[in-house]
Amino acid sequence: MAEFRVCPDSGFYFHKSAESLMKVNAVVGIVALLVAGLLALGVVLTRWQEVHWLPADTFYMVLTAHGINALIFWIIFFEMAVLHFASSTLLRCRIATPKWAWAGFFLMLIGAVMNNVAVFSGASSVMMTSYVPMQAEPHFYLGIILFAVGALIQVFVFFGTLVVAQQEKTYDGSVPLVTFGAITAAIIAVFTIASGAIILIPTFLWSIGYVSHIDAEMYRVIWWGLGHSSQQINVAAHISIWYLVAGVLFGARPMSEKVSRFAFLLYIFFLQLASAHHILVDPGISTEWKIFNTSYAMYLAVLASMIHGLTIPGAIEVAQRGKGYTKGLFEWLRKAPWGNPVWSGVAISVVTFGFIGGITGVVMGTEQINLIIHNTIYVPAHFHATVVTGTTLTFMAITYLLIPVLFRRQLFLPWVAKMQPYVFGGGMTILILFMLGAGTMGVSRRHWDMDFAGAAMAFEYPAIAYTLMAVGAIGGVLGVVGGGMFLAVAVGSLLFGKKLEPSAGILESFAGKPLAASVYNIDKPEVLAMAPKLKEEHHKGFEAPGTFILAMLLLVTFVVYYFINWKYLASVWPLG
């Protein structure tokens, strides 16, 4: 029975059951993003002190729901779609145990709904970190546990699919680099979910009275095994997508497969240890543990990111130069398809993730300078550069690529799509930069009232801090508009986009119903051949001089910013 189709536009193979799973996971993820985006408006319009929209209790409820829906539900649902794509489609094989994958999906769905019900009923405004001894309602924890179990099942279906591909010999040699990146993400996911289970199951039992006490420090350490590592799933996933987009749009091949794989290997070994940067100011934990986990280990992971940051633009540069864009240092970059949201989204993501997210992350992860920004709005600013303009924008970009390929619909409102990465990326960058500034002035994160009206211990922020928060909020509103543009295009395409395949109806798009049976007319996809070995050319100069200059720019920016922060630390403790 033929169960595969090949996309006539892209050449990607889709296995019938895998395709349905990709669709439903992506669609539910996008719904979670919609919820999170609406809530973001409440968050920024409250943190903008002159507007100060929501009352305190609503603000904390909304902020809890914003964090969980965006960071956990949107991203992880979407990642499940990415995993199925990177295994079944890229390896051209059937998905292992699709029934289990569906069970996992439904558990995730039930968990996500249950958690949202708990949060919106108002008695679980414990923030996404849900630090004990704050207590949420039992179904808050149970929802997250079910979600995590469901995700774990889908991750194991991914590993099972790798085995299927290997046994049925659907590819030659090693798995493609993008799949290797997805394997990295899946491995990190297993540790992430295991940490979550270790701490959240006892916490759930505590919330229903079976366990009398959860140690607050124990909770923090193990919870961040979940909280931070899940961000590393995102990094591995979105970097894999960068490689994919470089290949699809430019025909770019990694400058060295071996080096890129080595960089992913460094992630597998070291990236998760960086969870310790959340514990830098916690008493009771030794400096040895902190330094080992955040410095020696983390810098190896940072090195890996630098490798990806160099090799992806480098590969694109080489490919573009091969097409004749050789003038000067940057013609290859100027002539990139800036009107194509798949490219502009990825490009903005690479730059903001590297320059803003990367640099602020290394700064914050340094024990001493962490002290000047710990728990300030600088922290959300940093991770909006990683997880929003980094991961989220990349996922948006790949959605534009997948709507025709996976959903068989043309993009609805293509001119909106064309502007969307600029509006979203631009707005969020404003929000991020100004919140970084405000954080440096000490403005707290997760704080309803900058005025401390009626507080026993008040603090007066300089007037400039208010201005920074206000400008940041305007950027945030622009970001929400950009998010709305994405949703209009994505959902609009599934509803009204021109059908590229007559049977691509509403149920096919939203409920994962397979296309007409006749579309699946391939029994066994052609075996995926190993990419031919790159010619060992010995160049006199560096093959990608433009990328080299950009990398140097990043390094200089980093060094200057690092220096400024140490200087600032010295002035906080009047040392010089």
Added chain:
Amino acid sequence: MSDQKNNDEEERISGWQSLIDNPFLLLFIGVAMPTVFYIVWGIMEIVNVPVAP
């Protein structure tokens, strides 16, 4: 000389290759590393915090 070098290269690649091509070995390492250095070591630190008198 150059033959020797080529052989070494191949040897090295095959060891590395078998690591890279084995997702379950990678899974084991990727879970064991943070479990030992982050979780287990971290818990030992917390357990060793003296109880307040």
